[in-house]
Structures are given as structure tokens and as C-alpha cells.
Amino acid sequence: MSTLFEPLALGAITVPNRVIMAPLTRSRSTRENVPTAMMVDYYAMRASAGLITSEAIAISPQGAGFTYTPGLWRNDQIEAWRSITQAVNARGGRIIAQLAHNGRAGHSEVIGQQPVSASATVAPVDAWTFDGPKPSQCSRPLDISEIPGLVADFAAAARNAIQAGFDGVQLHAANGMLLDQFLRDNCNLRTDDYGGSIDNRIRLLGEVTRAVAGAIGADITSVRLSPNGETWGVDDSNPTPLFVAAAKMLDEIGIAYLELRETGAGGAFGETDVPRQSPMIRPHFKGPLVLNNNYNLERAQADLASGLADAISFGRPFIANPDLVHRLRHRAPLNAPRPEHFYTQGEEGYLDYPTLANAKAPV
Template sequence: MPTLFEPLALGALAAPNRIIMAPLTRSRATRDNVPTAMMVEYYAQRATAGLITSEAIGISRQANGFTYAPGLWTEEQVEAWKPVTQAVHDKGGLIIAQLGHTGRAGHSAVIGEQPISASATVSPVDAWTYDGPKPSETARALTVEEIPGLIADYVRAAKNAMTAGFDGVQIHAANGMLLDQFLRDSSNKRTDEYGGSIENRMRLLGQVTRAVVDVVGAERTSVRVSPNGETWGVDDSDPTALFTAVAAMLDKIGIGYLELREQGHGGETDVPRQSPMIRPHFKGPLVLNHDYDIDRAQADLDSGLADAISFGRVFLANPDLVERLKQRAPLNEAQGDTFYTQGPEGYIDYPVLADSKAAA
């Protein structure tokens, strides 16, 4: 059986190990959604990952509902991403751009317009604004006539990602964001060809994925979904039927790999783990994510359930996570109070093993 430290082909990407850095919103871009010098250092520090998945990057201003989050729709943003990707490559690493749209999780104070969603609904989770959290606004339903423009935004961002030097892209269809709002029936109340049946609810994801594949190639495209319980107020009444159908659709498209964000291993939801049901429907590499330690990660590789594991908060707190896992060394604790602040603290100042040994 493969170990976490053995290489893996993820489509066109030759990952040197199976320890993937999960996407992590960190809020270190400017108010104009432009990457900063701190972000260059942050990603370069973690270049020993088998593959780095960037934080969610907005495909348009409408899509970028989180404060200080980076974008990929302007030339200035594209140019500012180039030093990030170059720094990762200089360290021998790989990095892909996660392309996202916050949908109803956005707020007019941030995106400059009423947020959109699958249906005219309101998120039960407060929205982020530059003046602090505010009650979420009622989203308007995206019209059928607007969908080609939305897909074009994904295509433009995907092209921009490749221009910026990313090794591929990931379509963010998880965590209660726009594509997830279309997928799951708690937020999708539509009665047209994008609502109702599972086939209809996953139609938009299929259209977006095929359009992105057409410009960057299937082998450089991945998708992330969250077949778990409620996330950002979004849930589904029959996750197994939904996500096995999604997996089968993405398998047919031939994407490079599929990533699943599952419920935590602590069992904080009553939704059964979906990866065992999804695995038979997706023949390509499957990456699993949520609160793994090295033993649970290796167990899922050994069983064949996963081909790689993505690590989130533990990777932000341990830039040298691969080496720490290899040595079974102690791990730094993530500083939750600095996750979404704008300074270097809790971002580029986590110690690596060499620092810890020197201090001792």
C-alpha cells in the first residue's frame, strides 16, 4: 500500500507526496482583492506539500464576498499572483488556484450589489463586512439568462490562473458557497432546469466544469465538494444520492482528481460519512479532507478509500508539515484568533522544526 510520502499523479500534476494543502481563506489580500508580498512568503513556506491548493479566489467582484480575499479577474490581480506561483515553483512545489463564488454568503457592502444564489434565500450565518459581521441579506435568484455570464467568469478566471503561473485550477463547489447552494436542496428551491431533481441541481456544476476543462484541460482541473452536514447554512436531504451522482458526472468529464470535505472525525454531524459510497463512482484520484492525523490518513490510503489526504488548519500552523509527519514530530497549534486578520502574526511566523530545535 502507498504511504503518505510516496508520489502520486493528480491528472497532469506529479505530486511528490500525498500530503495536500487544503484551501484556506486567510484574508491577507488588499481591499482591492490584490495578493500581497506576505502571501508570497506564506505559500512558499509550504511548498513541500505534494500540492498546494490556494485559498478560494474570487472569479469576479460579485463572487468575492469575503473581506480581504484575493481575486483573479483583473490584470493587477493576475500580475500579483505571479510572484506567488514563482516562489512556490522555485522551492520545487506545485500550486493550483481554487476558483470560488460566495453566492448568498456575500454582502452588498463588500460586493457592491445584492448577493445571488440558486434561489431567493438568506443564509443563517452572518456575512463578513469591513465593518464586522452583519446579518446576511436575502439573496436574489440567479436568472437563467445570467448563467452564461457566470460560466464566462469561471472561464476568464481559469485562463487568468494559468497566465499567473498556477499549475491547474480547482472549482470550489463546497462549503455552502454558490455552486454548493445550487447542488443542495435546502438552498435550491428552483423549479426550472436548474432545480428540483438531482440532475437539474448539478447541471450548473457540470456546465462550469466542462467550460473550465475546455480552456485548461481536464488533467489540470479538479473539483471540491462537501458531502457532509450543514455548511454555511447549506444542507441536503439525501446526500448519498446527490453526491454519488455528482461523482459519476465528474468521472465522466475526466477531471484530474476529486476532493471531498467530509464531516469531522469527532462526528459533529449525524450525516454518515459519504466517501465509501462515493468512491465506486469516481475512478480517478480521490482526495479526502477533514481533521486527519497521520494514522487516520494512512488508514484511508491503506484501505483504498483515498489516494491522498488534504490538511487544512494543521498546514497553516506547520509550514513544514510533511517533514513533521515523516518524523512524527510535535505539531504547532493553529492560532484561531489570527485566521482572518491582516498581519503577519499567525500567518508567516509559525516556527519550523529547525527553529524549535534551536530554541530548545
């Protein structure tokens, strides 16, 4: 029976345990999308994770829709990320870059242009700007002639990630971001080769994944999907055949692993009436499957033992517990995260969570 604390091969990356750090936007980069010195310490402190997935990293200025988030399209960004990957590797850790394009979740005051998406739609949530939250704007549909350039941006960012010292990459096709906007039918209203049928709606994900796999190798390329109900206003009327088809396609490409972000009680994106999709997807993806669903130790072990998952990714517990693997292994209590500091720009709520070894008070 697999446990959280056994090694696992995720494609070409062998991890010492199955406690994966999920991607976590923390807004500690500069306004110009360059990682900062405090991020070196933040990631290095969590190097005991089986694998660290970076926060979402924009592939281009157009894709950098959130404030104070990092990018990977310029040399100064590559150099700043290299300091982070070297610090993680020096502590024996492994780290991959999650590559993202926010699509309609962006705002013109942040990206300097009208946000793009599969179709002309408006997210039913406020967008983040440097002056605070503002109503989301109507997106501009990506012209079909622009899609090869978008695919090339993902491939270039993947090459930059390897140059920066990352051990691999993950494509962010979840949580209402651009690739997810193409996947799901309430947001993708296109009538060309990228809209309508399921085969057409998964086409862009396939083209991006193949391009990235061709640039750096399929065995260090992974994908994150969120086969659930509505997220950031993005939803699908019939998710099971959509995400099964996407999983089959990704299996044929031969990616290193597939991560699924599902919803559950207390999750970051709330609950949904959509049934859990991982049991339907599992038979169609032969590689390692990583699940993310507001897990505790007991639920994580149960899904590993049943064979539903090969590893579990933890999000908010890693924010508050840099030594999460040690705490889970020894069934120690966990620090509680402080949401008021999730997206601030300082060290408070970022570098000051105690480990068991240095805690000055009971945790």
C-alpha cells in the same frame, strides 16, 4: 500499500507526496482583492506539500463575498499571483488556484450589489463586512439568462490562473458557496432546468466544469465537494444519491481528481449526523480521490491503506506547520494553530510559525 510519502499522478500534475495543502481563507489580500507581498512568503514556506491548493479566489467582483480575499479577474491580480506561483515553483513546489463564487455568503457592503444564489434565501450566519459581522441578506435568484455569464466567468478565471503560473485549478463546489447552493435542495428551490431533480441541480456544476476543462484542460482541473450535513446553512435531504450523481458526472468529464471535505470531531465546520459519504462515492469516481476530514497521521495512513483515498488534504495543520510534510514523516510534534489570527490582516499568526529547523523552543 500506499503511504503519504509516495508520489502520485493527479491528472497531469505529478506530486512528490500525498500530503495536500487544503484551501484556507486567510484574509491577507488588499481590500481591492489583490494578493500582498506577505502571501508570497506564506505560500513559499509551504512548498514541500505534495500540492498546494490556494485559498478561495473570487472569479468576479460579484463572487468576492468575504473581506480581504483575493481575486483573479484583473491584470493586477494576475501579476500579484504570478509572484506567488514563481516563489512556490522556485522551491520545487506545485500550486493550483481554487476558483470560487460565494453566492449568498456575500454582502452588499463588500460586493456592491445584492448577493445572488440559486434561490431567494438567507444564510443563517452573519456575513463578513469591512465593519465587522452583519446579518446575512436575502439573496437574489440568478436569472437563467445570467448563467452563461457566470460559466464564462469561471472559464476566464481559469485562463487567468494559468497565465498567473498556477499548475491547475480547483472548482470550489463545497462549504455552502454558490455551486454548493445549487447542488443542495434546502437552498435550491428553483423550478427551471437548474432546480428540482438531482440531474437539474448538478447541471450548473457540470457546465462550469466542462467550460473550465475546455479552457485549460480536464487533466489540470479538479473539483471540491462537501458531501456532508449542513454547512453555512446549506444542506440536502438525501445527500448520497446527489453526490454519487455528481461524482459520476465529474468522472465522465475526466477531471484530474476529486476532493471531498467531510466532517468529523473537531472539524472546522463541526459534526453531523449524516453518515460519511466517501465510501459510497469511491466506487463511482475512477480517478484519484483526495479526502479532507481533520486527519492525523494514523487516520490518513489508514484511509490510504484501505484504498478509500489516494491522497489526504490537511488544513489547519498547514496553517501552524509550514514544514508539515517533514513533521509527519518524522512523527514530530506539531505546532498548535492560533485561531485568533486566522482572518486578521497582519504577519502575526501567518508568517511566524516555526519549522523544526528554526524553532527556538520545543514545539
